[in-house]
Amino acid sequence: MTRKLIVGNWKMNGSLAANHDLLHAINAGLTSSSCQAAVCVPAPYFAQVQHLCASSSLLWGAQDVSASDSGAFTGEVSAAMLRDFGVRYALVGHSERRQYHGETDEVVALKAQRALSAGITPIVCVGETLAQREAGQTAEVVKRQLAAVIHTNGHCISEIVVAYEPVWAIGTGKTATPEQAQEVHAMLRHQLSAASAHADKIAILYGGSMNASNAASLLSQQDIDGGLVGGASLKAADFLSIVAAASQ
Numbered sequence: 001m002t003r004k005l006i007v008g009n010w011k012m013n014g015s016l017a018a019n020h021d022l023l024h025a026i027n028a029g030l031t032s033s034s035c036q037a038a039v040c041v042p043a044p045y046f047a048q049v050q051h052l053c054a055s056s057s058l059l060w061g062a063q064d065v066s067a068s069d070s071g072a073f074t075g076e077v078s079a080a081m082l083r084d085f086g087v088r089y090a091l092v093g094h095s096e097r098r099q100y101h102g103e104t105d106e107v108v109a110l111k112a113q114r115a116l117s118a119g120i121t122p123i124v125c126v127g128e129t130l131a132q133r134e135a136g137q138t139a140e141v142v143k144r145q146l147a148a149v150i151h152t153n154g155h156c157i158s159e160i161v162v163a164y165e166p167v168w169a170i171g172t173g174k175t176a177t178p179e180q181a182q183e184v185h186a187m188l189r190h191q192l193s194a195a196s197a198h199a200d201k202i203a204i205l206y207g208g209s210m211n212a213s214n215a216a217s218l219l220s221q222q223d224i225d226g227g228l229v230g231g232a233s234l235k236a237a238d239f240l241s242i243v244a245a246a247s248q
């Protein structure tokens with residue numbers, strides 16, 4: 001990977017007024033073309049974000065997509081609906097979805113499939129909990145999570161983005177060290193190369209308390225192709241600092 005990708009995950013934050021100010025500030029500060037930036041936003045704001053990003057290099061995406069095509073699935077948003085708004089990326093399998101909504105590896109794999117078939121790039125999130133890391137299960141857990149997605153989407157696996165997000169680092173202020181993250185990223189790359197001749201082109205992002213101070217050292221690792229950024233994506237200056245670090 002040459003061009004890094006920095007994706008903000010706004011989670012359930014924002015308002016029409018706050019989004020307007022944030023996107024104006026980000027768009028005004030995005031100068032570099034050596035890094036691709038994107039934001040994943042709450043579904044009610046798709047039309048607003050589509051409008052505000054229409055002539056910007058900032059790409060944008062959704063935070064989830066339904067595993068079903070259409071029909072009696074109250075509250076769900078389908079891949080076709082995302083496509084109607086020109087959504088470019090969809091997070092799938094974020095640890096908060098796995099934890100609070102019981103999403104299994106199989107459901108996450110189906111969500112990735114729905115996104116891909118609508119021409120949307122799924123950002124497939126994998127990561128271990130603290131208990132799993134302490135029990136020495138990190139490799140087993142992340143490989144199992146990714147294997148389900150490869151199994152269902154093998155033919156177009158080179159079209160996905162992967163995000164390694166250790167659950168213990170999300171929103172906690174505890175970041176994996178660059179070496180800890182690189183070790184897992186190298187493992188994921190190896191797993192992807194068994195499934196695709198183009199594994200070197202698949203972006204593997206790191207997520208978990210990435211901020212302006214730690215971004216450069218994480219992003220300097222060989223297999224870290226960018227970042228998935230939660231808290232720090234809600235302040236334009238912080239997000240732009242990470243984008244700048246990724247543009248070095």
Ligand code: PEP
Nearest residue numbers: 170171207208209230231
């Ligand atoms: C996330 O929500 O994907 C994330 C990485 O959050 P934070 O940066 O706040 O840890």
